[in-house]
Amino acid sequence: MNLSLHPSVGIARLGNSTTAICLSPTEIGGLPYDADSYGNAQGTISQFKDASGLIKRQGQPFKIYADSGEEITLDSPDVANIEWTVHLASKKAEWYQYSELQGNLLYGSANSYQNQDIPLRNPDVFGAKRQTLFVDPGPRSIGGRQQSIGFDKDNTPAGYPAQYPSSQVQYGVPVTTLGNLLTDASGRLVVLGGYGNAGGNEPLTSYGGSSTWHDDISDGPVYCTVTFTDGSTISLKAWVVVGSPDFAPEIVNISNLSDTMFDVAVRNFDLLPEMCKGGIYNPSYTANFQRDILPIINRISRYQWVANVQSMMAFASNIFDFSDPSEDNLANRQGYYSYFRQPDAQPSDPSYLPQEQLFKMDGDARFPMMPLNSGSNSVSNINIMKFMALNNTQLFLMQQWANGAFTNDKNYQPYPVSLDDTASVGNCVGLPMCPGIEVTWSMQNPAVYESAYVIKHYQDEAYYQQNGLTPTRDECEGGGCEPGDLTKRMACPWQADFFECTIQTINFSDPAVNKATIDGVTAPLPPTYYSYWWPPQSPWDVIVGEFTAEGQAKTNIPAGQQINYARGINSFTQMVEFWYSLGFIRDKNGGNKSYPYLVETERNNDLFTYKNWHVGNISNNPNDNETTIPVFFIEPDKDKVRKRSAKASRLVDHLEDKAFKRIETVGLLKPRAGTRNRI
Numbered sequence: 001m002n003l004s005l006h007p008s009v010g011i012a013r014l015g016n017s018t019t020a021i022c023l024s025p026t027e028i029g030g031l032p033y034d035a036d037s038y039g040n041a042q043g044t045i046s047q048f049k050d051a052s053g054l055i056k057r058q059g060q061p062f063k064i065y066a067d068s069g070e071e072i073t074l075d076s077p078d079v080a081n082i083e084w085t086v087h088l089a090s091k092k093a094e095w096y097q098y099s100e101l102q103g104n105l106l107y108g109s110a111n112s113y114q115n116q117d118i119p120l121r122n123p124d125v126f127g128a129k130r131q132t133l134f135v136d137p138g139p140r141s142i143g144g145r146q147q148s149i150g151f152d153k154d155n156t157p158a159g160y161p162a163q164y165p166s167s168q169v170q171y172g173v174p175v176t177t178l179g180n181l182l183t184d185a186s187g188r189l190v191v192l193g194g195y196g197n198a199g200g201n202e203p204l205t206s207y208g209g210s211s212t213w214h215d216d217i218s219d220g221p222v223y224c225t226v227t228f229t230d231g232s233t234i235s236l237k238a239w240v241v242v243g244s245p246d247f248a249p250e251i252v253n254i255s256n257l258s259d260t261m262f263d264v265a266v267r268n269f270d271l272l273p274e275m276c277k278g279g280i281y282n283p284s285y286t287a288n289f290q291r292d293i294l295p296i297i298n299r300i301s302r303y304q305w306v307a308n309v310q311s312m313m314a315f316a317s318n319i320f321d322f323s324d325p326s327e328d329n330l331a332n333r334q335g336y337y338s339y340f341r342q343p344d345a346q347p348s349d350p351s352y353l354p355q356e357q358l359f360k361m362d363g364d365a366r367f368p369m370m371p372l373n374s375g376s377n378s379v380s381n382i383n384i385m386k387f388m389a390l391n392n393t394q395l396f397l398m399q400q401w402a403n404g405a406f407t408n409d410k411n412y413q414p415y416p417v418s419l420d421d422t423a424s425v426g427n428c429v430g431l432p433m434c435p436g437i438e439v440t441w442s443m444q445n446p447a448v449y450e451s452a453y454v455i456k457h458y459q460d461e462a463y464y465q466q467n468g469l470t471p472t473r474d475e476c477e478g479g480g481c482e483p484g485d486l487t488k489r490m491a492c493p494w495q496a497d498f499f500e501c502t503i504q505t506i507n508f509s510d511p512a513v514n515k516a517t518i519d520g521v522t523a524p525l526p527p528t529y530y531s532y533w534w535p536p537q538s539p540w541d542v543i544v545g546e547f548t549a550e551g552q553a554k555t556n557i558p559a560g561q562q563i564n565y566a567r568g569i570n571s572f573t574q575m576v577e578f579w580y581s582l583g584f585i586r587d588k589n590g591g592n593k594s595y596p597y598l599v600e601t602e603r604n605n606d607l608f609t610y611k612n613w614h615v616g617n618i619s620n621n622p623n624d625n626e627t628t629i630p631v632f633f634i635e636p637d638k639d640k641v642r643k644r645s646a647k648a649s650r651l652v653d654h655l656e657d658k659a660f661k662r663i664e665t666v667g668l669l670k671p672r673a674g675t676r677n678r679i
Contacts, residue, residue, distance in 0.1 A: 002067050005224055005236035006420035007060070008453045009261075011428060011438065012179070012242045014196040014216065015057035016580050016654075020050040021192060024060045027419070028295075028426035029252045031586075032058055038146040039182040039190030048245075048584040052650035053604045055245055055580045059182065059190040060424065062222060062238060072226065074145060074187035081227040084189040085461060086240065087139040088151050088178045088218040091484035092492035093165075094133035094471050096120055098208030100434060101376060101383035103489075104441050105476045107347045111383065113474070120472070121492070122211045130471035134484065135175055135214055136163040139461050142181045142189070151178040151194075161468040165214040169199035171663040172493070172576055178218045179242065193218060193242030198493030198576055203664040207500035207572060209492035217494050218242045219439075220483030221457055239455040241486055243438035244494050244537075246427060248585035250598060251302045251536040252295075254371050255390055258426035260443055262417065263393040265452030272415065281396045287406040289323050291414070292397040296390075297322060298593075300371070305598035306539035306565070306585060307532045311368045315339070323408040330404055337402035341369045343389040356386045356511035358529055374531045376432040376441065378506040378524075381514050386506050387531070388432050421453045429534045435497070437537040440489045445476045448485075456480035495579050499572035501533045502540045502565075539565040542585060545599025554644070555603065556610035556630070565600070568608040568632030573663040578634060581607050606648035609635040 011024055022032040022045050034042045039059055049055050064072040064082070074082060096103060096118045103113040122133055137151045138160035149155050153176070156162045167174050175197050182190040194216025201212040222238040265271035267279050275285045287293065301316030303309050320332040342354040355375050359366040375385035390398070400406055433441040442448055450456040458470075458480035475481045491497030505528035507514055516525040532540060542565045544557045557563055566582060569575050583603030587596045610632050616625035635641050638656075642649045 001234070003072060003226060003234050003236060004065050004418070005222070005238045006063055006065060006418050007424035008238050008418070008421045009425050009455060010060035010062060010191060010222070010238065010240040011424045012060040012191050012193045012240060013058035013245050014193050014242065015055035015245060016195045017050040017052075017054040017056045018195075019052075019054075020056045022048070022056045022058050023190065024058055025249060025423060025427055027423050028256065028258065029250055030423070030427075031249055035059065035190075037182075038148070039184045039188070041184075047602060049580075049602050049604075051647070052654060053580075053602075053606075053647050054654060055196075057179070057192050057195070058245070059192045060240055061184070062189040062191070062224070062240075063420065064224065064226060064236065078229050079226060080229045081143060082187045083141060083143040083225045083227075084181065084183070085139050085141045085223040086181055086189070086191055087220040087461065087464065087483045088137070088191075088193075088240070088242065089220055089469060089482075089484035090135035090175075090178065090214065090216065090218045091469070091482075091488035092209070092217070092490065093121055093135075093212075093214050094130050095488040096472075098435060098489065098491060098497075100380045101385065101441065102380075103474075104383070104445075105447075105474070106441070106445055107383055111347070116382075121209070124211075128471070131161075131468055132163055133471075134163040134469055135165055135178060135216070135218070136469050136483070137178060138162045139464070140181050142183055143187070145183060145185055145187055147183045148180055150180040152176060157465070160465055163468070165199075166201075169661065170201045171203070171661050172199035172213075173197040173658055173660055174199045175214045175216045178216050189222070189224070191222070191240045191242075196244075196495075196579060198495060199661070200493075203666040204496060204573060204576075205666050207491060207497045209496055213492050215493040215495075216242070217244070217487050217490060217492075218484060219486040221455075221481075223461070237457060239481075239486070241428075241438055243428065243487075244498060244579075246537065247582055248306055248536050248539055248598070249427060250587050250591075250596070251306055251585065252299045252426070253429050253431070253534060253536050254296060254299045254303070254373070255388070255394060255431040256426045257428035257430040257439065257443065258422040259391055259394060260430035261425060261449075261453050262415070262422075263391040264444060264446055264449060265417075266393045268446035269449070269452045271417070271452045276393070276396075283405075285400060285405065287397045287400040288412040289325075289401060289406050289408040290410050291412045293322065293401045293406070296394065296398070302596065302598065303532075303535055305596070306542060307535035308541050308562070309372050309532065309535075312370065312372050315370060325404050325406055325408065327404065333402040333404070337398055339367065339370050340395065340398060341387060341389045342395065343392060344385055348383060350511075353511050355389050356384065358387060358506075358508035368529070372531060374432055374434065374504045374506060374533050376434045378504050378514055378531070379434065381512070384511065384514055385432075386508065386511075386514065391431065417453055425453075429537050432533065434501075434533070435490050437498075437501075437534060439486050442476055442486065442489060447476050447478050448481055450480075455486070458482045458485075493576055495575040496572040498538055498579070499566065499569065499575035501538050502535075504531050504533060505529065506531050539585060541565065542583070543599045545586075545588060545601050546605075551605075554605035556632075559599075563630075567630075568634060570633060571665075573665060574634055576663060577660050578607065580604070604651060606641060606644045607634060607651060608632050
């Protein structure tokens with residue numbers, strides 16, 4: 001019997017509730033599932049937060065399948081035991097300082113961290129002592145039904161060279177656990193991540209994070225051994241990533257992480273030799289509109305609920321019959337495709353830089369090209385990639401559609417990838433990668449994979465038991481991944497970058513420059529264009545969904561108004577403390593895919609105070625006072641918050657229980673004009 005373990009890369013998500021959990025969606029753009037304390041699913045999620053307004057941690061279930069498609073559990077008649085082992089780790093504090101695309105070996109060995117002189121985080125820790133910078137509790141094993149074990153000091157395996165950060169920090173909250181493992185009533189594994197804690201001993205200095213800081217974002221391998229009643233065994237493996245919450249799960253990135261992994265598999269592992277073999281696409285390949293094109297169009301249409309992208313909306317309207325493959329429709333399809341920019345070469349070729357082009361020009365006529373997202377580096381002046389392009393495989397399929405080499409069959413043949421595998425990573429950011437949200441550009445490198453959608457493992461647990469994890473090892477050089485490798489390039493703490501990674505003003509006139517120093521201020525070089533990073537994961541403009549008098553009294557905004565999503569969180573230090581106060585964007589039209597109505601829900605409005613600020617207070621002109629500017633801010637008076645509601649009182653109790661230590665900052669450039677740009 002052959003068995004397989006899915007998802008091959010699972011995605012769990014942080015939350016700070018200690019009383020409630022949920023389970024990851026089982027489809028791209030799907031909702032999570034409520035679950036009991038052992039991970040037994042209880043139907044589509046009702047609320048993303050518990051009764052106290054704290055976010056439910058999202059667990060990733062892992063399932064075993066036979067060749068027949070039958071699921072194998074402890075309920076299967078020939079199964080005697082299923083044992084699971086998971087090794088979560090966070091390597092962020094030991095890795096290099098975040099540096100956009102510097103360090104990315106897809107640009108060649110000259111772009112390595114060493115050749116680019118990128119400094120390490122915590123540079124005053126040297127040699128073998130850098131291992132002490134990991135959050136590495138070691139592996140945890142679990143089996144049976146409805147069991148639980150934590151990634152904390154109390155459960156450290158005997159003899160394992162575990163590494164934990166200090167339990168005392170000057171700022172924020174110390175990291176004491178990376179989460180825990182559960183088994184449900186049938187012995188399936190559920191991986192739960194941490195509680196969104198982050199702490200350090202130095203002031204924060206940038207959106208990339210600061211030395212001495214740790215957070216509880218993590219990743220690592222999943223091992224499974226199935227023992228049958230005849231004594232035989234089968235061993236399987238996968239990977240799991242613990243990311244930040246998905247605040248808009250029903251809105252999918254135009255290029256998601258499954259698209260990235262599919263592109264790598266098609267071009268590097270001959271996943272579909274009839275489409276692409278040896279990295280060469282087959283111009284005779286027939287695409288399918290329902291499978292390959294319509295999802296992209298639908299994703300474009302949903303960006304309007306989390307960003308003001310008016311020009312992109314034209315590409316989701318039925319200006320012609322997108323599904324018509326006829327010759328009469330050829331000009332329409334090719335005209336549509338011509339607005340999608342091509343990707344820059346890697347390494348960069350100055351003679352061919354389509355991702356530095358904003359507009360499609362026709363004489364004096366101009367229109368922003370697609371998609372209207374920032375590219376993976378609109379920030380620094382090294383390895384510039386100003387605007388996003390779809391990945392190569394997405395563009396190839398769109399070109400086949402444009403040329404008429406496609407069918408329109410709803411009963412299409414799926415690609416040879418498990419739907420469990422695509423569903424998990426399909427709800428993550430695939431592009432742009434600066435660094436991203438859950439993972440970053442290392443996922444574009446075939447060196448980290450063993451095969452399509454399967455992460456290559458560097459060593460087995462016996463090696464780590466003796467040696468622990470390896471400092472400053474780059475898995476993109478080959479050899480496979482260790483626990484913590486997929487998330488180590490992300491910002492530390494993650495909340496700092498989450499606050500900053502919303503919109504970006506991008507210079508569109510000079511391909512060689514992103515920012516310059518003018519009058520002592522370093523900023524994007526004008527003329528600039530207003531663009532977005534990844535609004536499905538980090539929304540910017542949302543529709544308020546409070547439909548009761550009580551709800552509107554707390555949010556101070558009428559239903560239906562589009563307003564800034566993170567209003568009231570006015571610094572990334574506040575985001576570190578109050579990230580869970582953000583709302584979740586949810587379709588209130590019953591999941592009607594033809595007419596979605598995606599609005600903000602479950603925002604912890606009790607924590608915020610609202611005031612109308614008269615413009616005359618700024619201009620010193622009383623005649624300007626008829627115009628007001630809405631201002632939101634965190635209410636500093638906890639007693640005032642307590643009086644607002646019973647839930648508000650419980651939120652204050654949570655804040656006091658956390659004993660959060662106020663964060664200082666050093667050397668930060670203030671956001672300009674109320675925006676949060678990476679400048």
